[in-house]
Amino acid sequence: MTTFLDNVFNGLALGAVYALVALGFVIIFKASGVMNFAHGSLLLLGGYLTAVLHDDLGFAGALAVSVLVTAAVAGAMDRFLLQAGGGADPHAAHVQTIVTIGVDILILTDLSRRIGGDLLSLGDPWGDSVSGLGPVTVADSRIAAIVVSTVVIAGVFALFRYTSWGLSLRASAEDVEAAALMGVRLVRIRMLAWCLAGALAALAAVFLAAFPAPGLERTTGQIALKAFPAAILGGMASPPGALAGSLLIGMTEALVAGYQSDLHVLGEGFGDVAPYAVMVLVLLVRPTGLFGGKAAVRV
């Protein structure tokens, strides 16, 4: 029973972190129709900045700077590379998706070169301390991950719901032309969405690199790719769907990893790829994800 609770808690924490990343994907997809393959390297960039700055600025200062810089990089990438390449026509989104792959190669190559084979510590305040929660012992960093993610995600949803930016974003996701005619400044709305997604990724990097993970390595960005299945499961255009998808993915991964000895038929380390297996199964049954609506096609 304790093992089960342990695993469930791990799953929750993982899901909470994936949710930060997946929410970023979904915001970007809603605002621009682009699948951002550079998200993993944005996350790595955030983590790297926190890691190199925390000696001088302290953890909070470093995190603040890295969140701002990553947001700026994401925004600049959208404004100067993606929006420059074609307007709002539907084919442009596909081309821009591939542009993000190019950007990903650039950022990832540079960061891998800088990080090399090192494990960078992010200097987070939780260290390797643990607390007892009823019958289970959990790492403080995991509790922090859940708490921070919940607060931040609630904040993002409030942004969607109550601010004029959120309203504009939802309007332009619904119908670009109508939104433009209503005076929504699409360029700016879209760029802000990318900034927000970048900031979320930088924040998520902290928890992906914190205990019990060994630290930030150059493959940390690839872990973020698991947020892809999470976002897809929920149906790319639905933020609540992304949350549900993230929890499902986190739980799957934690449970499969936790009960690995009983699942040895599937091979060692199946937990790492279980999210993808779940995604393929879901896509077989529902090609647009669990929460994705059927897109109307106009001829």
Added chain:
Amino acid sequence: MSDRLSGIRTGTPRLWWTLAVVTVLCALPFYLDAFWLRIGLFSMAAAVGAVGLGLLSGTAGQLSLGHAFFLAVGAYGYVWLAGEPGPGLPTAVAAVLAVLLAGAAGGLFSPVAGRVRGVYLGVATLALVFLGHHVLLTADSVTGGFNGRSVPPLELGGFSFSADSELTVLGVPFGAEERLWYLGLALFALTWFTARGLLRGRPGRALVALRDSETAAAVMGVDVSRYRSAAFVVSSMYAGLAGVMIALSFRRVVPDYFGLVLSVDYLAMIVIGGLGSVAGATAGAVFVTALPLLMTRYADQLPLVAAPGTTGGTVGPTEAARYLYGAAIVLILLFAPDGLHGLVRRLRARLRRRSAPPPTAATSPTPSPAPAARTKEPTP
């Protein structure tokens, strides 16, 4: 479409060009050393794979990040079928079966590929790479696990494509590279003509129609999900063939080679070359494959690039190559969305027009095309 067909009409000079190119390619093993031949082998293998991905992503407009998986199926399929442990079939039979196996893997995935579109398909195929890599690592008895397996050399009617037996042609000793070069050329020619035939025939038209508008294509009588699945199967078979060629040239297959990076490389090839064109895919494949190898070889003569092995924040040759082609993807998509193929075509049109007074519209080889024209560009 009309400019694609124009090649057929320009009869004789084109034939001479083709002959000249073929002659040069066949003569190369007599003059180049093993290093260059190996670059050629990898490029030919990559070109076969890239043509396959070009059919799927460039022509049919289905974004695939799973190409590495099908390459792996081809490579490991051949190694297992031809080797020990495994059925130990004759190597030629194993190679053919490996290609069919890759096609079958594509067929198994087609229930997903036929229904899921656009970016969803991109991510679904991403899953293939990760799941495939996991299988390669864990199914020790078939794949040899983390350390991979060595590849049995291909034998065709008693002739072995390896350096085991002595062979000297016109005073030049023929080792494995020289022999594989001709095999690679033959397979590449096969790929080139079948792919062009497919693209210019009925299936190609149907796939292009499908890419441009699914609804319109369906109204014209194109069986949407059948053609989508078929494109996936055919593309996987080309990938399988490329996998066999890669295995033969590397002489060892390891799981880590067939990762996401490889898939992205192939995507880069077709984007750099120009989507929807066989010649473009080939050019892109040569560019992406040869660049890192050349930069490694000439690292000491290049500015800003450190020799391989030096550490400490300097830019190594492989990294420099990756910077270059990452930038190439971004720049090409922004400024010349039809890639190298489109650049060459525009350059040729410009040269042809030079005798006549130049029209104002076509003065620059890399103009950002008018927005109306851009929407018609092939997109994955």
